Amino acid sequence: MEKIALICDSSCDVSMELLEKYNINLLPFKIIYKDREYRDRIEISPSEVYNNLCNEVPTTSLPSIEDMDTTLKKLISEGYTHVIAITISSELSGTFNALNLISENYPELNIHIFDSKTLTMATGFIILRCASLIAQGLSFDEIVGNLHSMRKNVSVYYIIDTLEYLKKGGRIGKVSGTLCDLLNIKPIISVNDEGVYYTFAKIRGKKQGLSKLLNVAKKSLSESKCKIAILHGDSLDDSKNLLSQIQTLDNVTDTYFGEISPSLGVHTGPGLVGLIIEKDD
Template sequence: MDKIALITDSTSDLNEELISKYDIKMLNLKIIYKDREYVDRVDITPQQVYDNLKVEVPHTSLPSIQDMHNLFNRLQSEGYTHAIAICISSGLSGTYNTLKLAASEHTNLNITVFDSKSLTLGAGALVLGCGEMLKNGKTYDEIVQALPAMRDKVSVYYMVDTLEYLIKGGRIGKVSGALGQLLNLKPIISINADGVYYTHTKVRGKKQAKTKLMEIVQDTLSATKAKIWVMHGGSYDEGQKFYEDLKDNPNITHLGFGDISPVAGVHTGPGLIGVVIAKEPFV
């Protein structure tokens, strides 16, 4: 009988309850400061990273290829026959390509490495969808075949409080970034079909940005039912308020709340609010 493992990386932002519920295997990225390296969500929390950004903006790195080999070896020793790995977009991280390389050396396992072309719970939603399919008795082939259609139903949008960290990280040019700061522009950022960031729209001021983000969600919900996750990066209270404002919408089939991995957050800074939308029927 097939024994199927679900694998993801720590940027999928799944909480411990969901990881345990679906027995998800985790590959953790690294947070690297001048004097120490931390394992994302293991020995450093997202809030600790956000709180320290004014002092030092750390570097980040993907899980080592040895971490990946160790995981595949452990799965094989535990009797797994198949594995489905869903990770952060290949357009945003080298995790996908490295995982593909590692998987190719473990021929005793049937492994699918799937590019989420997303991040945070955009990728996490796909993992949860696979988990539900597994619980419903779907086969490895059925789950793998369903993944592209699930991916097409997922959208990610977020707003940033400051352009400072996008400028520092080279995500936007210094001139355009400085002009944006001067004009108090707040971009709503999304991820395109190639899995890379793009500016969905720009508004002036944080209040307008939150209003626009809510409009995006409500426009979707006026046309279809959907699962919604509200995410924050060092902005718990504002994220919680956004979450509360959505709680009574009858077209939301599931409403989640959580924090965004600092692996993504170091490029956007504190004060981020994001939404992940998964249109129904999802699985």
């Protein structure tokens, strides 16, 4: 009889409460300062990272090999036979490739590692959908067969105050416009089908940028029922205001609100407001 485990990395931004509720195994990224390092979400919070940016901008590293080994060994000891692991886009991190290599050491587990080609709660929505299907008793093959359609149903858009941190982290992707900061142009960034950042739109000023995010949500909701997540990076008031407007719209089946993980916040800096959409089947 199949016993299916679910693994994610900490960039998915699923809350610790939901991870525990659905028994989802977390692989934390590492937040690295000059003299210390932390396990993302477990040993350091987003606010701690933002509050210290003026002193030091840390680097990040993918989940450790030790954490991957420990997790897979634990699953074997708990009697799991199958594993579905869903990672951040392989174009933004080496987690997907590393987990593929480690999984070769565990032939006793039937492991499928899925490249979400996205990040934050876009990945999180896929993970939570998988958790629901596992709870419903679908087979491993049935769930794996649905992963690509799940990915097609999610999209992510976010606005940031500055491109400085994406540039420092080397994650600028196809985002254009080096003069954005000087001209007060706020790029709305999304992720393409290859899992790479690109500029979805350029808006003058953050107020208009937030209005654009609302219009993006309205367009999706005019086409189908959707789950909506609003996440922020040190931009609580703007994010709460956007969420309150979206909650009044038709076709919203559920909403999720939270902070992006420290591992993502390092690369986007303070002032981020993110809109993540999952179209319901």
